[in-house]
């Protein structure tokens with residue numbers, strides 16, 4: 604019981620998606636000392652810009668490591684399944700996958716609460732899951748169904764979960780950063796002791812609006828954490844072709860920054876914890892997460908024309924975020940190979956069941972075409988059987 608309680612406290616996605624039961628074999632080995640503190644060094648030291656970096660030694664527990672393993676493996680499976688659903692034409696339109704980058708979503712979530720905000724771009728499925736979204740509502744949204752988190756009207760790029768501080772899901776490169784700074788402004792204005800994370804890519808990092816928003820955040824000491832997920836490519840363009848300085852953690856000039864191994868979930872957690880404390884006292888910070896996407900930019904990009912297969916397989920072998928945690932679990936004798944494989948099997952089943960349920964969800968009603976577009980009471984409404992009669996109400 605104590606273990607189950609602890610695992611729930613460590614915010615496993617499994618507590619949302621699959622009740623922890625005695626069939627979870629890993630609980631047997633964990634039960635003795637699942638909450639004892641383990642101190643683990645980050646893969647590489649943090650690099651910093653005008654700020655003293657946090658310690659490389661990260662405190663964790665066996666239970667927490669198991670949770671990270673499970674959560675990242677679940678995200679990976681969801682993305683691989685989405686790839687298949689896309690190829691089967693059950694997901695249409697844009698679809699950008701996050702496999703490879705899972706440690707950023709999981710490590711960030713481990714350091715914050717649901718009162719803190721996150722806003723991101725279009726590579727949003729796994730952040731949604733980390734914020735407590737269910738697999739069913741994720742797959743239903745991907746397939747444009749009523750049970751989706753945006754009622755099937757947003758699709759892959761527009762996942763939201765406002766009740767746990769997730770503000771989407773945005774398709775215009777960089778545009779979420781000023782919105783994220785606005786969220787931080789609201790938090791400060793309302794005297795909430797919380798912070799906002801605005802995620803953007805290395806491609807977006809060269810945009811003007813980012814610097815304008817950062818200026819305001821610094822000027823007004825807003826609790827804004829700008830997280831550059833540097834996966835080293837913006838569509839098919841390598842960072843060195845697009846950025847004069849690819850040291851994104853230094854690009855805030857007068858705003859401090861940290862460079863973090865974004866493939867190391869413990870490093871991400873440590874950096875986000877540090878950043879949260881820092882911005883509540885001092886105003887904004889930039890976290891550059893050094894990460895990698897295994898898939899192409901989107902489902903229409905095979906991802907192999909502008910980078911070599913050796914590069915991709917090299918990262919998988921050397922830096923994969925799930926394999927890193929698997930090795931830690933084995934090295935500290937927290938779980939055995941078979942237990943971890945069994946967890947992965949359970950996850951497969953869980954994902955398949957969610958997909959089957961999502962397929963049963965109906966498509967949105969045509970009347971939904973005219974909802975969630977304008978603020979209620981304003982805008983254009985249509986009437987009549989053929990909806991050709993329009994009435995405009997302006998503020």
Ligand SMILES: Cc1ncc(C[n+]2csc(CCOP(=O)(O)OP(=O)(O)O)c2C)c(N)n1
Pocket residue numbers: 726774775776803804805806807808834836837838900
């Ligand atoms: C304002 C704007 N310009 C261009 C695009 C087309 N576009 C979509 S994604 C993308 C690349 C962004 O790369 P990055 O910021 O590194 O994010 P990643 O896809 O690597 O996560 C571009 C140019 C867009 N959606 N919006």
Ligand SMILES: [Mg+2]
Pocket residue numbers: 804805806832833834835836837838
């Ligand atoms: Mg990128």
